[in-house]
Amino acid sequence: MSDPHHPYLPLERVLGHAFIRTELLEQALTHRSYAVESPSKTQDNEVLEFLGDAVLQLIVSHILVERHGKVCREGELTRMRSYLVNSSQLAERARRIGLVSWIRIGKGESKDWGEEGKSSILADTLEAVIGAVYLDGGYHVARSVVERIYGDLLGAVSRMAGGQDHKSALQEWTQARFHEIPVYTIADVSGPDHSKSYTVLLELRGKVLAKGSGKSRKDAEQDAARKAIDRLMIM
Numbered sequence: 001m002s003d004p005h006h007p008y009l010p011l012e013r014v015l016g017h018a019f020i021r022t023e024l025l026e027q028a029l030t031h032r033s034y035a036v037e038s039p040s041k042t043q044d045n046e047v048l049e050f051l052g053d054a055v056l057q058l059i060v061s062h063i064l065v066e067r068h069g070k071v072c073r074e075g076e077l078t079r080m081r082s083y084l085v086n087s088s089q090l091a092e093r094a095r096r097i098g099l100v101s102w103i104r105i106g107k108g109e110s111k112d113w114g115e116e117g118k119s120s121i122l123a124d125t126l127e128a129v130i131g132a133v134y135l136d137g138g139y140h141v142a143r144s145v146v147e148r149i150y151g152d153l154l155g156a157v158s159r160m161a162g163g164q165d166h167k168s169a170l171q172e173w174t175q176a177r178f179h180e181i182p183v184y185t186i187a188d189v190s191g192p193d194h195s196k197s198y199t200v201l202l203e204l205r206g207k208v209l210a211k212g213s214g215k216s217r218k219d220a221e222q223d224a225a226r227k228a229i230d231r232l233m234i235m
Contacts, residue, residue, distance in 0.1 A: 033106030045128035052131030090123035166225035
């Protein structure tokens, strides 16, 4: 059983898994830049990232087949999986569970780290954490952690990744979740009459969630809705 006083306990609670081998979690959180600068023989997370990538692909594929396999064909399932496991989505999931404050990075990388962290490192680290969970607890535990990280997005992904009408998909989701709909406001119109460029702000619950652009107001709103979906899912 995990030591209740060890430093990673808050992260374990977020993940929903108490590590038996806490050294696996520590390794998963260790970027190569930190390992290189460390005087001790610290292992970085690249091998766990390699494993976690494969584990995540399997788990997400399994879940999608269970939830959407009866109504979706292979190509649709592939698009859904790509939407869920691409680097930007992984980085967003990592930020939502607060992983940015747990990653061990070297001094060189830390200069450009900031409050949001670097997306590529966040995505890779989340995969490494999933790999560590798999080694520590097995497939079913890893699946439980993945379901916890992704939440409602695993069910909503058929609408999010399945079509181009992002506005309708977003509105359906926000109405169900918040009983509100997004508000779109034109922020800027530029360019000559034959080639205008529109910029639109998308607001929900009094906050600007995304800014979209396009050759028409409709296109700009769709762009904003698409960006909002990536940011808003599973608040």
